Amino acid sequence: MKQTFxxxxxxxxxxxxxxxxxxxxxxxxxxxxxxxxxIRLWLKDFLKRGEMRRVAPGRYVYAGQDRxxxxxRQRMWRVLRARRAVxxxxxxxxxxxxxEYAWEWxxxxxxxxxxxxxxxxxxxxxxxxxxxxxxxxxxKIRRLRAAHKALADELARIEQALAxxxxxxxxxxxxxx
Amino acid sequence: MGQLQLKPVFVHNxxxxxxxxxxxxxxRLAGEGxxxxxxxxxxxxxxxxxxxxxxxxxxxxxxxxADWKHSRAAxxxxxxxxxxxxxxxxxxxxxxxxxxxxxxxxxxxxxxDEPERLGRETLETIRDxxxxxxxxxxxxxxxxxxxxxxxxxxxxxxxxxxMEFLPWSPxxxxxxxxxxxxxxxCPEAAEIFHRSADGDIRIIKRDLGTAVRILNANGAKPDxxxxxxxxxxxxxxxxxxxxxxx
Numbered sequence: 466m467k468q469t470f471x472x473x474x475x476x477x478x479x480x481x482x483x484x485x486x487x488x489x490x491x492x493x494x495x496x497x498x499x500x501x502x503x504i505r506l507w508l509k510d511f512l513k514r515g516e517m518r519r520v521a522p523g524r525y526v527y528a529g530q531d532r533x534x535x536x537x538r539q540r541m542w543r544v545l546r547a548r549r550a551v552x553x554x555x556x557x558x559x560x561x562x563x564x565e566y567a568w569e570w571x572x573x574x575x576x577x578x579x580x581x582x583x584x585x586x587x588x589x590x591x592x593x594x595x596x597x598x599x600x601x602x603x604x605k606i607r608r609l610r611a612a613h614k615a616l617a618d619e620l621a622r623i624e625q626a627l628a629x630x631x632x633x634x635x636x637x638x639x640x641x642x
Numbered sequence: 643m644g645q646l647q648l649k650p651v652f653v654h655n656x657x658x659x660x661x662x663x664x665x666x667x668x669x670r671l672a673g674e675g676x677x678x679x680x681x682x683x684x685x686x687x688x689x690x691x692x693x694x695x696x697x698x699x700x701x702x703x704x705x706x707x708a709d710w711k712h713s714r715a716a717x718x719x720x721x722x723x724x725x726x727x728x729x730x731x732x733x734x735x736x737x738x739x740x741x742x743x744x745x746x747x748x749x750x751x752x753x754x755d756e757p758e759r760l761g762r763e764t765l766e767t768i769r770d771x772x773x774x775x776x777x778x779x780x781x782x783x784x785x786x787x788x789x790x791x792x793x794x795x796x797x798x799x800x801x802x803x804x805m806e807f808l809p810w811s812p813x814x815x816x817x818x819x820x821x822x823x824x825x826x827x828c829p830e831a832a833e834i835f836h837r838s839a840d841g842d843i844r845i846i847k848r849d850l851g852t853a854v855r856i857l858n859a860n861g862a863k864p865d866x867x868x869x870x871x872x873x874x875x876x877x878x879x880x881x882x883x884x885x886x887x888x
Contacts, residue, residue, distance in 0.1 A: 540697040540698060541697075543696055543697045543703075544693060544696075544697045546703075547693045547696055547697075547703040547705070548693065554650035555650070557649075557650040558650035558651060558652045558690075558694075559652060559690065559693055559694045559697050560697050561652075592723075593728075594723060594724075594726055594727075594728055595726070
């Protein structure tokens, strides 16, 4: 199975222990400036969610994935199985999830064909007993990835334009000389 | 001024605290077969409190179905499924064997909601299960559950804890209004909601929802819920008691 970019970063970070963004790039075999930039963007994201910690300026350690989300999903899954039909408000009240996350999770279950929505209520259609693994990532992460990709593409375009301008400037200076 | 809104919150009132104490007490008796009896009128938050606890703790929650009344097999299969057996054995005794093995390995609490819907033989099965596995079985139902369990001496002697879910007090109404909508409710208004609903949580929430809508229509203020608005909300909402002329 093809590993995601974040997965490759995690693997490299775990292997390195303490690292810089450049170390990560070298370990991952990154060749282009765009990919290096992508690592920096992901680093920011990892720091924000506490998966990595800054130990010195520019130096980081891998702290491990947050189990909080997993636990929250487990709580929501128990409430859904116990009640068989829930609203997002039930999940907020009984599982302590935010409204946004409860909706996201229920929509992900709907994509897997486990629940169906009638009005405000989500009904469990098929009970696999064990909590289903999220085959597709949460919408927030997908939105974040899309934003990262758009930014990386934009940076690559700027980089290309800069290179072109540099070349044009060089040829102009040569002509002038 | 923004619009007021009733947010879904779980209020830790005296019932919830008593329930938590009951569960702690049950867990202290680990290894012994024991049961607990939780009873109270509908609308006092029994099921919601148990589901809230169940969401945070490894446990089994099973709501009885009326059609299981004469089928011990259906109960056994449902319990086995809740314990993780995707395709429980068809034979009742094999199914119960699987349940016993699983609960002996991992004696997690089992909540049985509305067990009065089942026959006496299922109660005997529950007694066997708790004796053989050491897992606590918590039975929750309406007022008749207490008598239903107390009638069976062998069941009652194994009932280590019992608790009644009491109606919401005016203080609970004040706390709920504050936590859910940021409302500062005066004791008089809280008393109106409490008295009209007879302590029934669903009706209190419904009436408070109506009061919030009235407040929003009149320029919402967190301390603007006067006894008059409370009275109007109660009048507009569905009543907890039958008010038809006799």
